[in-house]
Amino acid sequence: MFLRIDHIGIACNDLEEKIALFSGLFDLTVVAREVNEEQGVKEAMLHIADxxxxxxYIQLLEPLSADSPVGKFLAKRGEGVHHVAFGVPDVAGAMEQIGAKGVRLLDERPRHGSMGSSIAFLHPKDVGGMLTELVQSARPEQM
Ligand code: V0V
Ligand code: CO
Structure with missing residues (x-):
């Protein structure tokens, strides 16, 4: 079902500070930056490997507001790993397959994700406490 781990999402209070930390520690390069109003985040993608x-990638996430998913997470748990995203060839198909197993889907249909991807989230309480994201890459060579 999964092609790879697409990214690990990290909740940050200060995006620029954490970009400097991760790129400095691990020699990673920022390959994309985006503001996603629907998800309530300002984010950066740091490439790990092909x-x-x-x-x-590592995805660094700063909330746009306190009542967004990442804003609430930071208030409750502080900075750290927020979600794990798996690459899938067909996000709608994966949602259907996983939803049929009784896992609550947090999205009724795929949403717009980083770098033109299509994404959907699964409820962390149904996945062992791990907020899980499904990602269909925009680039066909990655499918
Ligand atoms: C909340 N919980 C988590 C969690 N966030 N558990 C693990 N990992 C997380 N990140 C737990 C929380 O502690 C509660 O457990 C329970 O789930 C319900 O949480 P809540 O605080 O009552 O509810 P909310 O309102 O904070 O909602 C949590 C969910 C929400 C997960 C439903 O954050 C959501 O819909 N997330 C999906 C969208 C999202 O995260 N977007 C930002 C990334 P207890 O305390 O009751 O035991 S955007 C992104 O990744 C993009 C754009 C991309 O990749 O391209
Ligand atoms: Co993500």
């Missing part, structure tokens, strides 16, 4: 199933 594998057979496609590329993988």
């Amino acid at each position: 594998g057979a199933g496609g590329a993988s």
Whole structure:
């Protein structure tokens, strides 16, 4: 079902500060930056590697407001790992397959994600406490 780990999402209070930290520590390069109003985030993608199933990234997330998903997470738990995103060839198909197993889908249909991807989230309480994201890459060579 999964092609790769597409990204690990990290909740940050200060995006620029954490970009400097991660790129400095691990020699990672920022390949995309975006404001996603629908998801309530300002984010940056740091490229890790290209594998057979496609590329993988660290996604740094700063909330646009306190009542957004990442804003609430920071207030409750502080900075750190927020979600794990798996690459899938067909996000709508994966939602249907996983939803049929009784996992609550947080999106009724795929949403706009980083770098032109289509994304959907699964409820963390149904996945062992891990907020899970499904990602269909915009780039066909990664499918
Ligand atoms: C909340 N909970 C989490 C969690 N956030 N558990 C693990 N990881 C997280 N990130 C737990 C929380 O502690 C509660 O457990 C329970 O889930 C319900 O949380 P809540 O605080 O009552 O509810 P909310 O209103 O904070 O909602 C949580 C959910 C929300 C997960 C439903 O954050 C959501 O819909 N997230 C999906 C969208 C999203 O996260 N977007 C930002 C990334 P207890 O305390 O009751 O035991 S955008 C992104 O990744 C993009 C654009 C991209 O990749 O391209
Ligand atoms: Co994400």
